Amino acid sequence: MTIAGESSPALRDGLAKARGEVAFGSELRVAGNLFAIALRSPFGHAQLLDVDAAAARCAPGVVAVLTPWDLSAPDVPGDLFYDQPLSRRPALSAEALHVGAPVVLLAAETLAQAYEALRLLRPNWLELPGQFSLEGALSQGGAAEALPFGAVHWQQGDPQAIFAQAAIVREDILRTSTVQAGALEPYWALVEPTAQGGFIVHNGVAAPFELRRQMAEFLGLSLQQVEVRCPPVGGGFGSRSDDLAFLAALLARHCQRPVRMQLQRSEGWLAGRVRHGAQLRVRSALTQQGRLLARELEVWYDTGAFADLGPYVVLRALRSLALYPAEHQRFIGHLLRTNKPVASATRGFGNPQATFAVEVHNARICKQLGIGSLEFRQKTAIRAGAINPSVGVVDTQTGAFVPKGARISSSALPWCLQRAQQGLEEAITHLPACAPGWLRGQGVAAAMHTTGKGRAEVSTAEVFWTPGLLRVRSGATDQGGTGVASVLAQIAGQVLGEPPEAIVVELCSTAAELADSGAHASSRTFVAGAAVWDACQLVLARRKAGEPGELSARSAWHPDGNAPPFATCAAVVDVEPATGLCQVRWMGLGVDAGRILNPRQALGQVLGAAMMGLGFALYERLDFTADGRLASLSVADYGTPRATDMPPIDVWFAPSVEESHPLGVKGIGEIGLMPVAPALVNAIEAAIGRPLPGLPATPESVWRACRGEGGTCT
Amino acid sequence: MYLRPRNLSELFEMWHAHPEAVPVAGGSRVLPLGPQRPAVLLDLAIAALQTIEKEAQFLTFGPMVSVDRLAAVLASLPGLHAVAQAALGFVPVQVRKQATLGGNLLIGGSLAPALAAVGAIAIIKNHQEIQELPIQSVVPVQPGRLRLPAQTLLVAVRLPLEPSMVSYYAALRRTPVGPAVAAVAVAVVGSGLRLAVGGATPQLQMMQGDLADRAAMDRWLQDLPVTGDPRASAAYRQAMLALLLERALDALPTASRQSA
Ligand SMILES: Cc1cc2nc3c(=O)[nH]c(=O)nc-3n(C[C@H](O)[C@H](O)[C@H](O)COP(=O)(O)OP(=O)(O)OC[C@H]3O[C@@H](n4cnc5c(N)ncnc54)[C@H](O)[C@@H]3O)c2cc1C
Numbered sequence: 001m002t003i004a005g006e007s008s009p010a011l012r013d014g015l016a017k018a019r020g021e022v023a024f025g026s027e028l029r030v031a032g033n034l035f036a037i038a039l040r041s042p043f044g045h046a047q048l049l050d051v052d053a054a055a056a057r058c059a060p061g062v063v064a065v066l067t068p069w070d071l072s073a074p075d076v077p078g079d080l081f082y083d084q085p086l087s088r089r090p091a092l093s094a095e096a097l098h099v100g101a102p103v104v105l106l107a108a109e110t111l112a113q114a115y116e117a118l119r120l121l122r123p124n125w126l127e128l129p130g131q132f133s134l135e136g137a138l139s140q141g142g143a144a145e146a147l148p149f150g151a152v153h154w155q156q157g158d159p160q161a162i163f164a165q166a167a168i169v170r171e172d173i174l175r176t177s178t179v180q181a182g183a184l185e186p187y188w189a190l191v192e193p194t195a196q197g198g199f200i201v202h203n204g205v206a207a208p209f210e211l212r213r214q215m216a217e218f219l220g221l222s223l224q225q226v227e228v229r230c231p232p233v234g235g236g237f238g239s240r241s242d243d244l245a246f247l248a249a250l251l252a253r254h255c256q257r258p259v260r261m262q263l264q265r266s267e268g269w270l271a272g273r274v275r276h277g278a279q280l281r282v283r284s285a286l287t288q289q290g291r292l293l294a295r296e297l298e299v300w301y302d303t304g305a306f307a308d309l310g311p312y313v314v315l316r317a318l319r320s321l322a323l324y325p326a327e328h329q330r331f332i333g334h335l336l337r338t339n340k341p342v343a344s345a346t347r348g349f350g351n352p353q354a355t356f357a358v359e360v361h362n363a364r365i366c367k368q369l370g371i372g373s374l375e376f377r378q379k380t381a382i383r384a385g386a387i388n389p390s391v392g393v394v395d396t397q398t399g400a401f402v403p404k405g406a407r408i409s410s411s412a413l414p415w416c417l418q419r420a421q422q423g424l425e426e427a428i429t430h431l432p433a434c435a436p437g438w439l440r441g442q443g444v445a446a447a448m449h450t451t452g453k454g455r456a457e458v459s460t461a462e463v464f465w466t467p468g469l470l471r472v473r474s475g476a477t478d479q480g481g482t483g484v485a486s487v488l489a490q491i492a493g494q495v496l497g498e499p500p501e502a503i504v505v506e507l508c509s510t511a512a513e514l515a516d517s518g519a520h521a522s523s524r525t526f527v528a529g530a531a532v533w534d535a536c537q538l539v540l541a542r543r544k545a546g547e548p549g550e551l552s553a554r555s556a557w558h559p560d561g562n563a564p565p566f567a568t569c570a571a572v573v574d575v576e577p578a579t580g581l582c583q584v585r586w587m588g589l590g591v592d593a594g595r596i597l598n599p600r601q602a603l604g605q606v607l608g609a610a611m612m613g614l615g616f617a618l619y620e621r622l623d624f625t626a627d628g629r630l631a632s633l634s635v636a637d638y639g640t641p642r643a644t645d646m647p648p649i650d651v652w653f654a655p656s657v658e659e660s661h662p663l664g665v666k667g668i669g670e671i672g673l674m675p676v677a678p679a680l681v682n683a684i685e686a687a688i689g690r691p692l693p694g695l696p697a698t699p700e701s702v703w704r705a706c707r708g709e710g711g712t713c714t
Numbered sequence: 715m716y717l718r719p720r721n722l723s724e725l726f727e728m729w730h731a732h733p734e735a736v737p738v739a740g741g742s743r744v745l746p747l748g749p750q751r752p753a754v755l756l757d758l759a760i761a762a763l764q765t766i767e768k769e770a771q772f773l774t775f776g777p778m779v780s781v782d783r784l785a786a787v788l789a790s791l792p793g794l795h796a797v798a799q800a801a802l803g804f805v806p807v808q809v810r811k812q813a814t815l816g817g818n819l820l821i822g823g824s825l826a827p828a829l830a831a832v833g834a835i836a837i838i839k840n841h842q843e844i845q846e847l848p849i850q851s852v853v854p855v856q857p858g859r860l861r862l863p864a865q866t867l868l869v870a871v872r873l874p875l876e877p878s879m880v881s882y883y884a885a886l887r888r889t890p891v892g893p894a895v896a897a898v899a900v901a902v903v904g905s906g907l908r909l910a911v912g913g914a915t916p917q918l919q920m921m922q923g924d925l926a927d928r929a930a931m932d933r934w935l936q937d938l939p940v941t942g943d944p945r946a947s948a949a950y951r952q953a954m955l956a957l958l959l960e961r962a963l964d965a966l967p968t969a970s971r972q973s974a
Pocket of ligand 1: 636736737738739740741742743744745746758777781803804805806809812813814815816817818819820821822823824825860862866867868869891892893
């Protein structure tokens with residue numbers, strides 16, 4: 001493994017975690033906390049007609065049983081889509097809209113008692129018809145649209161006219177599967193009532209201030225009456241926007257006792273959050289020489305029972321279109337409702353699906369026209385200085401997307417493409433020949449993502465300095481080992497010249513009122529890091545001015561833009577046509593994430609993303625039966641790759657500096673994921689010479705493709 | 715409740731007193747059940763169930779021998795190559811070290827086709843009697859439902875030490891650690907052949923035939939009740955069974971050379 005970059009300082013929180021000194025949220029207990037579980041729907045769509053809870057209420061240790069008729073549960077407010085509450089959903093309803101939907105809540109003194117009582121509940125269900133697949137939702141046309149305005153759409157120029165007259169028009173339709181984030185730590189929440197009538201919410205949420213806003217509205221309290229604490233999280237990947245905190249809060253309010261709720265792994269697949277399964281259509285018009293004249297991307301994302309963060313997720317598909325600017329472009333993003341578990345903001349935020357489709361389409365174009373994959377991307381991809389059309393706002397009345405005219409200030413994508421090509425050539429010469437009966441293919445793909453949400457992002461930091469002691473307080477959270485504390489310490493230490501052992505970093509609860517928009521969109525170093533840097537600069541100025549005593553400063557930082565990071569992936573895959581088995585022999589990732597502050601942590605992010613991309617590409621899939629129940633039989637069947645399933649991976653960080661940011665950084669947390677699946681599929685298609693229908697590229701789908709039963713391309 | 719007998723007679727006494735008790739071997743299937751875990755567990759970790767005995771014509775394993783140990787012991791016995799391959803193909807290694815021969819066989823795990831092909835015998839016991847049965851009669855017919863009568867223990871698995879036997883096992887998975895979507899085990903003694911199939915059918919399937927009569931094997935494979943599920947379609951499984959059989963038959967001469 002090779003890294004270009006600076007040397008790695010010691011990992012601050014990593015060491016403590018490795019030593020087992022860090023208490024994760026799922027280990028958290030408070031004195032006298034009750035244990036809560038939910039009766040969940042075994043059906044994809046059903047009405048709970050009634051439930052005989054008499055025996056459960058009398059069972060040992062049971063403190064409360066809440067049915068939908070026992071309380072008028074308010075809706076979970078959900079995130080706002082711009083100013084619109086499109087994600088509002090009932091916290092507890094007798095109508096179960098997906099398998100695993102909670103219908104009855106139960107709290108007991110011990111977990112065993114809670115499970116014992118759960119067995120005593122006698123639900124009376126009426127199974128209802130529903131829409132249990134994306135295919136079904138697609139066939140419903142507009143009726144399945146989850147957003148009131150229909151599809152999000154954007155057009156530039158007149159693509160239709162170009163399609164009508166271009167020399168080459170190619171269209172591909174690809175599918176990606178519903179997958180789960182696969183965080184090690186289960187979903188959990190613990191809610192405590194306070195003596196003052198408020199609540200302390202412990203949760204592994206990515207955006208504590210947003211949860212506080214929603215919880216206060218949910219419980220009819222002021223913001224000050226709700227405190228959200230986010231202990232270290234054992235993996236989030238964006239998927240912790242579940243409703244557990246709201247369910248626990250209902251019970252905590254009812255019982256006036258702390259209530260803890262945690263999902264089992266199998267429950268987490270149903271009641272947690274998953275990545276949208278998708279159908280994607282990409283159409284391009286080109287000259288014979290491969291100049292891109294027009295492109296159209298239409299996506300249908302399966303959001304499951306509720307929109308949740310889906311409106312934003314589907315919008316982010318636009319980045320893959322923006323990466324290859326054509327004069328004439330069109331984007332249509334549909335969010336379709338099905339009676340399946342709720343899809344939301346899983347790592348990459350809608351971009352992995354779309355990048356997959358666009359990059360596989362690009363490779364097929366190159367094959368069709370006989371032009372080099374890298375050459376096509378080098379010529380066609382967006383460059384520094386260009387307007388990034390994927391940054392903008394949606395008119396929530398019409399669904400029209402309006403670009404803001406944001407300019408890309410840095411791009412080392414050409415470097416990343418070059419490096420991937422070089423790595424591929426080196427790998428090919430070093431790899432042993434493939435086994436008899438196997439074919440070898442090479443693939444490349446590129447991606448552009450985002451760093452935060454622009455001006456809407458905020459992070460607040462306070463810095464306190466006396467010689468030999470530097471205290472940093474931040475509202476940022478450590479989502480699943482992103483190592484944010486290490487980076488904040490590093491930044492503060494460098495500005496104020498203090499060694500690591502003199503620095504204390506506190507990641508504070510919302511009570512500290514250090515507003516932070518949350519650990520999403522690869523943005524914490526970019527936003528929280530800048531806030532710490534800015535506060536340190538203020539302290540530095542006062543120190544230089546000779547001010548005595550402890551010096552302190554506070555900064556609330558809003559970034560100027562959302563500096564897109566770039567990445568490429570090159571891969572070598574061996575395929576056995578007789579079985580469809582694929583073996584990834586090598587992957588190389590070139591990453592432009594601006595200045596790499598902490599190479600070791602950055603490498604961890606890229607390798608983790610590569611692993612997630614490999615699972616997405618080859619194995620992972622949540623299967624549902626025709627009536628909406630989970631058909632994936634076990635974790636082993638689901639197919640998250642293990643460390644031993646990983647091929648050799650090279651990672652190269654581009655020597656890049658983001659001009660628009662004081663530290664020169666861009667986001668690193670997601671970009672590595674995007675190009676992996678298309679690079680792997682491009683390699684498989686190159687090996688077998690046939691198109692695949694989508695993801696995952698299971699042995700059977702590859703075998704079928706080899707027999708000419710493959711993808712949809714017209 | 716967790717019952718910990720010290721020997722076989724104590725085990726049956728405890729089981730008699732707690733008929734609902736569920737035996738725990740390696741526990742890799744029973745223990746992860748979480749809240750659905752049985753209320754009374756009966757630990758099988760007693761010395762009498764962990765022995766390995768060699769006689770002139772047999773090798774007899776206690777059911778508590780781990781899959782990993784089984785692989786190690788059989789590695790040097792070419793006639794039982796198929797069982798060693800099946801044991802080694804069991805992933806991941808952490809579970810392989812924990813899981814037992816008995817637990818795997820009784821839930822119809824990866825070892826079952828290989829054990830059936832080589833003609834293994836299951837020895838079962840209740841508090842009154844001991845019975846010897848062909849291995850396939852203890853493998854579940856319905857997934858997840860054990861086939862042993864109530865309060866009956868698998869106490870040993872006997873493998874034949876047949877010098878002229880050669881055997882081979884091959885399996886194919888959809889995901890790195892998922893169960894096989896198709897598995898084929900073949901054992902040949904002289905011209906006699908035993909073929910067992912797992913993964914592709916709801917139950918373990920077996921045929922006995924003649925090594926020279928390939929057409930009969932193909933017909934048998936064609937007529938199997940191969941099922942489709944999210945792991946793989948019936949058509950794919952059917953095709954893979956034919957391919958794996960082909961490979962097994964091709965590999966047998968190599969296996970016999972190894973055994974010579
Ligand atoms: C991560 C993971 C990977 C796995 N991979 C595989 C794989 O590759 N291939 C595969 O086949 N399986 C696999 N399994 C499934 C399973 O764990 C194994 O099949 C294992 O061999 C079961 O053996 P055990 O000793 O752990 O059984 P246990 O869980 O202890 O018992 C299984 C069942 O058999 C009963 N039982 C056990 N021994 C006796 C006995 N002597 N008499 C009567 N009843 C008995 C128990 O009561 C129980 O009902 C995997 C499981 C996990 C968790």
